[in-house]
Amino acid sequence: MFRTHLCGKISEKNLDTEVTLSGWVHRRRDHGGLTFVDLRDREGIIQIVFNPQLSESVHQQAHALRSEYVIQVTGKVARRPKETENLNIPTGKVEVLAEALTILNRAKTPPFLIEDEEDISDALRLQYRYLDLRRPAVQQIFIRRHKLSQAIRQFLNDHQFLELETPSLTKSTPEGARDFLVPSRLNPGNFYALPQSPQLFKQILMVSGFDRYYQIVRCFRDEDLRADRQPEFTQIDLEMSFIEMDDILSLMEEMILRVFSEVCDRKLPSPFPRMTYAEAVSRFGTDKPDTRFGLELVDLSELASRCDFKVFRSIVSKGGVVNGLNAKNLARLSRKEIENLTNEAIQRGAKGLAWMKVTEDGLEAPITKFFSAAQLNEIKTTLEGEPGDLLLFVADKTQVVHDVLGTLRLSLAKKLNLIDEKVFNPLWVTDFPLFEYDAAAKRYTAIHHPFTSPMDEDLPFLKSEPLKVRAKAYDLVVNGVELGGGSIRIHQEEIQSQVFSLLGIAKEEAAEKFGFLLEALQYGAPPHGGMAFGFDRMVALLSGVESIREVIPFPKTQKGICLMTSAPSDVDARQLKELHIKKERIL
RNA sequence: GGGGUCGUAGUUCAGUUGGUUAGAACGCCGGCCUGUCACGCCGGAGGUCGCGAGUUCGACUCUCGUCGGCCCCGCCA
Numbered sequence: 001m002f003r004t005h006l007c008g009k010i011s012e013k014n015l016d017t018e019v020t021l022s023g024w025v026h027r028r029r030d031h032g033g034l035t036f037v038d039l040r041d042r043e044g045i046i047q048i049v050f051n052p053q054l055s056e057s058v059h060q061q062a063h064a065l066r067s068e069y070v071i072q073v074t075g076k077v078a079r080r081p082k083e084t085e086n087l088n089i090p091t092g093k094v095e096v097l098a099e100a101l102t103i104l105n106r107a108k109t110p111p112f113l114i115e116d117e118e119d120i121s122d123a124l125r126l127q128y129r130y131l132d133l134r135r136p137a138v139q140q141i142f143i144r145r146h147k148l149s150q151a152i153r154q155f156l157n158d159h160q161f162l163e164l165e166t167p168s169l170t171k172s173t174p175e176g177a178r179d180f181l182v183p184s185r186l187n188p189g190n191f192y193a194l195p196q197s198p199q200l201f202k203q204i205l206m207v208s209g210f211d212r213y214y215q216i217v218r219c220f221r222d223e224d225l226r227a228d229r230q231p232e233f234t235q236i237d238l239e240m241s242f243i244e245m246d247d248i249l250s251l252m253e254e255m256i257l258r259v260f261s262e263v264c265d266r267k268l269p270s271p272f273p274r275m276t277y278a279e280a281v282s283r284f285g286t287d288k289p290d291t292r293f294g295l296e297l298v299d300l301s302e303l304a305s306r307c308d309f310k311v312f313r314s315i316v317s318k319g320g321v322v323n324g325l326n327a328k329n330l331a332r333l334s335r336k337e338i339e340n341l342t343n344e345a346i347q348r349g350a351k352g353l354a355w356m357k358v359t360e361d362g363l364e365a366p367i368t369k370f371f372s373a374a375q376l377n378e379i380k381t382t383l384e385g386e387p388g389d390l391l392l393f394v395a396d397k398t399q400v401v402h403d404v405l406g407t408l409r410l411s412l413a414k415k416l417n418l419i420d421e422k423v424f425n426p427l428w429v430t431d432f433p434l435f436e437y438d439a440a441a442k443r444y445t446a447i448h449h450p451f452t453s454p455m456d457e458d459l460p461f462l463k464s465e466p467l468k469v470r471a472k473a474y475d476l477v478v479n480g481v482e483l484g485g486g487s488i489r490i491h492q493e494e495i496q497s498q499v500f501s502l503l504g505i506a507k508e509e510a511a512e513k514f515g516f517l518l519e520a521l522q523y524g525a526p527p528h529g530g531m532a533f534g535f536d537r538m539v540a541l542l543s544g545v546e547s548i549r550e551v552i553p554f555p556k557t558q559k560g561i562c563l564m565t566s567a568p569s570d571v572d573a574r575q576l577k578e579l580h581i582k583k584e585r586i587l
Numbered sequence: 588g589g590g591g592u593c594g595u596a597g598u599u600c601a602g603u604u605g606g607u608u609a610g611a612a613c614g615c616c617g618g619c620c621u622g623u624c625a626c627g628c629c630g631g632a633g634g635u636c637g638c639g640a641g642u643u644c645g646a647c648u649c650u651c652g653u654c655g656g657c658c659c660c661g662c663c664a
Contacts, residue, residue, distance in 0.1 A: 033621035047624070067614090084622050092624085109615060112598055115625090119599060123656045177663050197664080223663040235664095347590085347660080448664080475664090485664060532664075547657095557656065 002072060002104075008044020010091050014077040019096060021046065022104065024134070025069045026114070028062075035062045039073060039096075040114075042139060047086070047095040048073050054097055061101045068107035068114065068134075074100040122549075126563040129554055141551055144263060145539045149216050151259040152236055159251065161212040161238060166201035168194060168218070174505075174513050175450055177221035180231070188580040194220035194232075197532060199449065200517045202239040203489055206528040207520045214238035216535060225558045227547040228481075228537060232556075236484070236538075239530030245472050245488055248529055249274075249428055252476065252484075256426065264542050268424050272476075276431040285323075285406025287432070290480025291425045293418035295409045297323045297402070298383055304395065309370035311354070315395040322395040325405050326383040327412050330390035331357040338390075344411060345394060350404040354393040358385040410480070421544065427477045431455075434471040435502065443504035448473040450503055451517070452487040453529075454495070462495075466502050472529070483538055486531030493522055 003022040010019065023041035035050040050062035065071065075098040086092035111128055112120045116137040125132040132138060153163070172179045172193035179193035195201075197219045205213045215237045222231060240248060253272050260266045273291075280289050283296045304312035304322035312322050333341075342353040356365040356379070363376045363385070371379070383391050392408065394401045413419050434454050435444040444466055446452060454462060458469040472488035490496045496518065500510045510518060536548040549555040556562050576583065 027624075029623050029626050031620055031623065031626075034623080035621095036623055036626085038624070045624095049622085051621075053621090081622070084624085086624055088624080109597070113614070117625095121594090121599090121656065123594095124598080126656090219664095221663065224661085226663085227658075229663070349660095482664075534664085558658090559655080561655095563656090 006043040007039050007041045007046040008091065010046045010077055010094060010096065012079065012093055015079060015094065016076060018074065018076050018099075020072065020074045021048075021096065022070070022072045024107075024114075025065050025067055025071060027067065028065050030063065035059060037062060037065060037071075037073075037098075039071070040136075044091060044136075045089055046091045047080075048075070048098050049078075049095050050098050050101075055099055058098055058101050061103075062098070064103070066107065066109070068110055069103055070105040070107070072102040072104055073098050123557075123563060126555070126557065129564045133553065138550075141539070141543050141545070142553065144543060145551055147263045148259060148539060148542065149535070151262045152216065152255065153214075155255045155258055156212075156214045156238065159212070161214040161240075162210055163215060164205055164210065164213050165215065166195065166198040166205075166217070170195050170201075173200070174509075175446070177223050180220045180222045183579040183581055185579050196221050197235060198237050199451070200514060202237060202530060203451065203517060203525075203528065204520050206239055206241045207523065207525045209241075209526075211241045212239070213530075225556065225560060227549075228534075228540070230536070230548060230552060230555055231560055233548065233552075234535040236533040236535050237530070238532070239528060241526040241528045243488075243527070243529060245430075245474065245529070248486065248488075248531060249474060252531055253426075253428075256476070260424070260542070266424060266542070268426055272426040272428050274428040274430055277429055277433065277470075278431065280427075280429050281402055285402035285404075285409065286480075287429055288475065288477045288480055288482045289427065289429075290410065290413070290419070291427055292420055292423050292479055293413045295325055295327065295412055295418070297325055297405050297409070300324050300379065300382065300393070303375060303378055303382075307371050307375055309354075309367055311352075312393075312395050320396055321398050321401050322393060323401045323405055324379065324383050324391055324393045325409060325412075326385060327390040327392055328416065329388050330412070330416070331359070331388050333390060341392070341408065345404045345408060348404045348407050349400045350394050350396060353404075354395070356391045356393075358387055358389040358391065360387050363391070423479075424541075425479055429475045429477055430473075431470045432473040432475075433467060434458075434469040434473075434499075435466050437467060441504075444502050446499075446503060447471065448485070448487050450499060450505070451489045451496070453490045454499075459495075462498055462502070474531075476531075476533070478541060481537055481541055482534070483541070484531055484533030486529065488527070488529035491521060491525040491527050493518065496521065 001020065004020045005014065007021055007023050021039055023039045026038035026040035026045055029036040033052065037048045037050065038045050039048050050059045052059040073096060075096045077094055078097050080093060080095050110131050111124060112118055112131070114131060114134050116135055118135070169182060169192040172181065172191065177196050179196065181191040181193055184190045184192060198215060198217055202213050217235055217237050218232055219235050220232050223229070225231065253270070257268055257270055260268055277287055280287050282299065283289070285297050299321060300323060301316050301321045305316040307313060316322060338355055345353040354367055356363040356368060358380060363380055368376060379391065385391055394404045396404070432447055434447065434452060436447055438445050448471055453472045455470045455472055461468045473485065474487070475485040476483045490499065536551055539551040540546070540548050543551060545551065554562060554564065561567070
């Protein structure tokens with residue numbers, strides 16, 4: 001038997017009992033006469049004392065111990081002498097007096113210390129991920145990840161959802177992200193695709209009558225990586241029949257409330273506020289607003305159209321907009337610092353950044369001369385300017401203005417320390433447009449996906465003004481992070497055909513690409529809808545880390561490489577031959 | 588595909604205007620030490636300055652290229 005207890009679980013309850021522990025040597029403090037070893041396992045750390053008075057030979061053995069050796073120790077649990085208690089660790093009131101020691105395995109000196117605070121480069125951590133994962137703080141993240149998935153499963157099980165599996169080797173579809181392809185040996189020249197999500201399958205499961213489905217499932221997208229994007233990631237995927245939007249929003253809200261409270265003891269405001277897409281974009285410049293702070297965008301187009309500042313006036317007359325943002329207390333910024341803000345704006349696509357400082361005497365800036373006293377006062381009032389504030393303005397096409405000020409808003413909030421890291425601000429964003437217009441391709445594209453149902457009252461606009469049609473789609477945004485999204489699906493073939501034709505997908509093409517779904521919808525599809533959450537993002541949010549790499553056991557670098565295994569790699573010529581694949585360098 | 592940033596001992600980092608022997612801390616190795624817990628003290632080893640080319644009498648330092656990590660744009664529910 002390797003052990004009777006876990007290191008971190010030893011307490012005063014075990015006093016005077018003999019225990020056997022197995023674990024890693026966290027640290028050794030060799031005093032010559034007396035040697036202390038901190039023994040670590042998943043549950044924590046316990047101090048082992050090697051005393052020559054207890055056993056000369058075991059004390060001698062302990063001299064050979066080194067960091068990360070795997071050992072087994074047997075001894076009595078004893079209360080520590082009063083003045084030597086260590087209240088920094090949970091087991092700090094007791095220690096184990098070693099009577100026997102077995103070195104189960106030696107260890108090379110690790111490339112970095114197995115310590116929570118160690119500041120190690122990402123590259124090294126990922127190369128030696130197994131050592132990185134040994135760090136207690138890192139393990140906590142994965143324990144939390146486990147608890148979260150269990151809590152979600154339990155909630156969904158309690159609500160009559162069935163966990164059903166969908167294929168990982170499936171069919172490539174044209175919409176959305178780039179597919180990862182898998183060559184088929186049995187079908188020369190043909191490829192499977194790894195699923196971007198189980199979207200089509202879960203709808204078909206509804207047609208089959210399973211009523212409620214869920215899966216915590218791996219998804220794949222072959223796009224460039226970001227801090228919050230990995231080529232393979234995990235979704236909480238679910239779908240329900242005979243429900244409307246409000247049914248699903250309230251159930252999902254209940255789920256989030258419950259699991260956040262169970263896993264991290266976090267209480268969220270309830271009910272979650274709701275905001276339309278239009279409102280989110282006009283107030284925050286984005287469809288995933290961080291509502292933990294103000295700095296909202298204010299539309300000044302009307303005022304701009306009647307001022308003497310040519311830049312503003314001409315942009316408005318050409319159909320653009322002018323928005324302002326009050327950067328509280330930033331009038332102290334130097335010209336250089338304002339220039340930095342301007343550069344940030346320009347990087348985001350603005351032509352420039354106009355500004356005014358609010359002083360006791362009113363607004364001050366080179367451009368104030370283009371405005372009447374009344375107009376200046378109006379600007380100040382509208383933006384709620386108080387002395388010491390800096391007012392920023394961007395004039396451009398609507399999307400550019402929103403994009404620039406939305407980004408600036410976030411970076412200013414960081415700069416001004418306006419974000420309370422302890423707060424979770426959930427928000428439902430609803431009433432998304434169904435389509436957007438792709439000017440380059442001269443066609444409409446689906447904002448969510450092509451199976452999203454239009455709102456009933458907007459159906460008349462499908463033919464006349466497609467951009468006016470709103471979707472039965474919804475996103476859950478927390479602190480500016482899009483945690484999940486979903487929609488009520490189209491279950492009627494006629495509407496689906498109309499949408500396809502607007503998307504420029506010909507009947508034959510639609511039939512070829514996802515004919516199986518279209519056909520299924522004709523055999524009595526129930527009204528249905530669903531949602532998918534980014535599970536990695538959820539764990540990251542609950543763990544307070546920026547990158548989802550931190551919450552994925554074996555993540556890939558920005559170039560899509562696994563530094564531990566060196567995947568992807570070259571393969572044997574024979575393997576390629578079997579797959580009917582020939583490599584050719586395309587220059 | 589593009590922009591930014593970083594790369595020096597096992598690790599984290601410093602390194603002056605381009606100057607001769609590249610430093611610190613931690614870690615590692617050896618010794619001493621019976622109440623430490625980031626133990627302490629003494630001593631020691633450890634470097635292709637990411638790689639390649641160029642400029643120069645001389646390059647860690649300047650230039651160009653290249654490789655890799657990270658952040659972002661494009662791309663992406």
